[in-house]
Amino acid sequence: MNNDKVQASIITIGDELMIGQVVDTNSAWIAQQLNIAGIWVRKRVSVGDNYDEMWKAMEQESVDSRLVLITGGLGPTADDITKPFLCDYFGTTLVIDEGVLRHVQYLFDSILKRPFIERNRKQAEVPAGCTVIHNSRGTAPGMLFEKDGVIYVSMPGVPHEMKGMMEDLVLPLIKKRLVTGNIVHRTMLLAGIGESYLAEHIQLWEEALPQNFKLAYLPNQGLIRLRITGSGSDAEKLQKDLSEQFDALKILVQEWLVIDEDLSMPQVIGKMLNARKKLLGTAESCTGGYIAHLFTREAGASDKFNGSVISYSNEVKKDLLGVTRETLDTVGAVSEETVTQMAKGALKALKTDYAVATSGIMGPDGGSYAKPVGTVWVAVGDKHDLMTQEFHFRYDRMRNIEMTANAALNLLRKFMIRHDS
């Protein structure tokens, strides 16, 4: 379906990727940006700080891709071998770029307030003949090369430096240089249905999809995103066809539909809170601040989120949320009674319109026969009414925390919808 697209490869470089000490978030971000621009990423490659592997990767990617984006290995330290490698690969030599040198000196003098040492001069070296790309957020410049009809752009591996460079300079430049077709996506979020049952449910619709459309299932943390991707040369017709397919799919899955946009569950709740001009607070035991973090990591959180009591210990549940000693002693912290009292306590202490309360056993230890690892109680509600639900997850600790957060927010979503009428 993507034969009419400009094909791209992303190469990330660094031994830290080969031993798994860091997760490569750069590739995903770059891929997103290229897709929006109508460029299809056909391959992502990571190699270590190894000259031969870098060479082989560059040669292999040049065969099928017209654009090769490279990140990593451009810092000032001895384990960075990318710049000399690029010189050899493109048959050139390193020269000092005066613009980069002034920028690096300025950063050290005025922003970093650290002495400019001889080694930092190396950061101003670039392969002669490349197009230098300014790094407004750091010292290492980007570099653009062109050879046999393929465009290569090398950028630093530090995510926020790479992102600034891509947004400000690289994306506009490659959009202008590479004639592109159209690629469009629409995504919806579903909750409360398994992947295989869903696939069976929409099988006939999916088999009837036109050739230039494709459906992807993206299950994550108890939710499923469904994404339709289409490509074509006629932008207007493509959008119209996409809308028709998307609307038909929405009707088929309406029972489980959370939202018909590419939003996360916290973003959906945030949108609902803003529309109702309501504030949320959380009382978190087993999720330990994760739900609060999901809201506060988004800009503009303060118009929907007031705060939380993270009551990891029973003392905090009693002192700040008013859970009774009797409840904790008889039915325990992981119970409908406790989360009910936590939610009521949060509404009062945090003075919010809605509250979400969680208590559960996230594992790997702490389970019992009556309450195995993965047992979770959730309460959601307002000052008039509460809804509670018990869940049983069976994954590792972090995944249980994530699933609990999504399940709790989905219950709040149902509560809000039910109480709208």
Next chain:
Amino acid sequence: MNNDKVQASIITIGDELMIGQVVDTNSAWIAQQLNIAGIWVRKRVSVGDNYDEMWKAMEQESVDSRLVLITGGLGPTADDITKPFLCDYFGTTLVIDEGVLRHVQYLFDSILKRPFIERNRKQAEVPAGCTVIHNSRGTAPGMLFEKDGVIYVSMPGVPHEMKGMMEDLVLPLIKKRLVTGNIVHRTMLLAGIGESYLAEHIQLWEEALPQNFKLAYLPNQGLIRLRITGSGSDAEKLQKDLSEQFDALKILVQEWLVIDEDLSMPQVIGKMLNARKKLLGTAESCTGGYIAHLFTREAGASDKFNGSVISYSNEVKKDLLGVTRETLDTVGAVSEETVTQMAKGALKALKTDYAVATSGIMGPDGGSYAKPVGTVWVAVGDKHDLMTQEFHFRYDRMRNIEMTANAALNLLRKFMIRHDS
């Protein structure tokens, strides 16, 4: 340095990786496990759900790697093309595996409690002649193939299913099959120094490193991890040489050394709290629960972490932490006075030995001339004494939150060390 190692490739498959809708965490985890086992990952590759790209990737990786691990594309849905692809690639056909069929039926009947539908039978199909690898956490089995001296293992893309399969079956199997040399790492964590200054500082030591050793700089969220990697056939000598190099480096960087292990900052603090039998609580405004989450996502959090007040709004700062109206009205929420009162309030409300308080402007909006985006105040301490510090970060919102968390915990570390004596 790794010529004597078994070389491996990791191939992850899925259009969702090509458009960047999910971050590939599987590759990093697999790479970690292989490294511990003494297998060197020379390349990581991601391709879309595309037959030709999958074929090319398999052919290319077979040339230089003796082990090829594949994840993704093994679910029950129509966009999974991996199984038929593997059949073609290894010249075989799909057959129902009775063991897998019984397992899938059992899962649907007893665990998922969903009807077993015809489409689910497909999950029990495997290429004839492969070694079936049991999936204890899900329905899709793993498959092992061997061809021309290369071992291929295909696993599902769902992280917790893949991890269970790797730990229980794949790693023991490939360790037994592939004779391996020794690869060793040691990592230390530094705070308060820039990468280029550090490189200059240890240049002579680094240049004198023996051929079979290598140093990597892993800067992350305001901290730097330094990792020495060594390889060799004599395990005992290798460990001894590594210790000597590591100890020499420690002396050189002692001014910035946080810990001589591969731990995160929250893990370092957790270890210090456990050693002192002390409890921590947090009062978080700008970090919004992120510090609480860093502690509670680790198992065994309850013996060091009591809870938090996430005081995102000024009302919660007043009501639950006792920050005065006067302070908020005069010097504002982002000030030394406010975080001091927040820390004191947290010690009292949460009844903990130590408290960490944060307040700042994380961006992208909310900055002013006097307090630009990135301005952060932190207070740490116990009931006898407090330490405060102002920081200025200049990154995107999530990174500012992460940097604040690490900076706040590093200040708490200094506080604890200072008050030990």
